[in-house]
Amino acid sequence: MPMAAQRPVNSSIREIDSQTWLIGDRLLLSRSPAASPRCLWGDGCGSFYSISEVTEAPPVLRSLSTPSLELIRLVYDAGDSSAVWAIGNAFLKIKISNQPRTTREHATLAGVKAMKPSFSIPDVLYHGEWDGRQYLILSKVPGLTLADAWPTMDETTKCHYVDRVVGVCKELGELQADRISGLDRNELLDPLLIKRDAEEDFSHENLVKSCMELDMDCSSFIFSHCDLGPGNLIIDNDGSLGIIDWEMAGFVPKDWIRTRFCISGGLDLPGVGDERVDWRRRMQRRLGLEGYTEIADEWMSWWRGE
Template identity: 50%
Template sequence: MIKLVYDAGNSSAVWSIGQSAFCKVKLCEAGIKPEAATLAFVHAQRPDFETPTVLLEREHNNRSYLFLSRVQGRTLGDAWPTLDEKWRHHYMKTIVDVCKFLEKWKSDIPCGVHGNNALEPLLIKYCAEEDYSPGNLQRGCESMGMDCSKFVFYHADLGPGNIIVENIPKTGSVGIIDWELAGYFPKGWIRTKFRISRGLNLPDTATDNPTEWRAGVQELLGEHGFEHYTSQWVSWWG
């Protein structure tokens, strides 16, 4: 059975195909590499978390069509109401470990995996031109006082909907999906993103405290030496 599970109008949509695959369709953007390239790069690093496998990738009429395997389990957002404090803290710590694993990969510029533009809307000033070029992103980060001597790899969208956990927690393993925003950013952006982005909130249906997830992760990141630039970002973004 094919079912529409996400619809962003003319820009992108996602269909589930049975219980084993997804099809993601989106408009191609100049300077942005497709998600398939990022997934291939991540797979090559042999992470200890699961990621989708690219089954097929095509472009037609300025749209990309990406068929991916389904990471089995359920989203952390769906699982959250059923988890006790032990498992909630476990998944927070696991995502901090994922961030520490990814940050080992470095670049001299803020960019995607192959030096292309990195699609991070929160590093574009409010109402400014959508310029995701490395030079523009670096100027913004430098104006916030972030260390831009090196840039580290970051998923950049680690909300509860993009983290797959076991239906019934046993091993505590996770899968990470939706790598469209991933790229190289200042290390200071990792914790900052968790502090400022409502897109990383838990769904309202899962809790009466939707910021609990990202608040917990950012606190643990701080314990592991990750700085944040929250007030600087607020002043800069406008």
């Protein structure tokens, strides 16, 4: 289908019947009451889902009905750039591919899984890319987000998870590279390493130029998630940790890890006032005790072009 005729990202799923849907005019999603070799995931309540690719769209399609909306829940909608749906115990992520040379999340997850980390990550159930859009289906990591759990935590528990995530930063940082890039050496998608209103050039050469302008140590680069906000950290009932949303992970200067906690409002907790910055304030202070430096003030002036 020509890109000009594409539907908005948040309208990428259409209904064929009560048990079958079409995703992006190519991917067939089917629901059944019994498991089969074709099923990739379930919902924990007796339903199972499978996917397959089709060569042409069925002739009759309709918008999602009310029953379908209960099964396929839109949980994130960023205008016409990306959207996420919860489908049983999986998530479907669709986003515009406006940066063709950046590392894809499924590639990062494969690399992190090979590292045998001390935390859990989603399994990749499907990935595809066509007509300028990325399609990714991931297993759900069980538990509550840290954002949801934080208000009920006592001080000891909060300190425990700060220490745990600082430990994750150190664990990931054991992996090093000679360039700023994603895990597969493609480009790193980090807009905060580009000046405000500047062209989005995520090449190593451009990003390392930014880092050197900020006097960051660029003698080596360590692996980082780069987006360890409360919504991307999952706490299970047994206290284990899961980490999701790896699309910005890659090799960066060590200085950048603490700096990001200082400057990124995307790492805030929900709420209002000073409580919003509690998580990232604790994280940047704890990282400081572990020898991580930050250049937050310098970054703010640089980013504004002052």
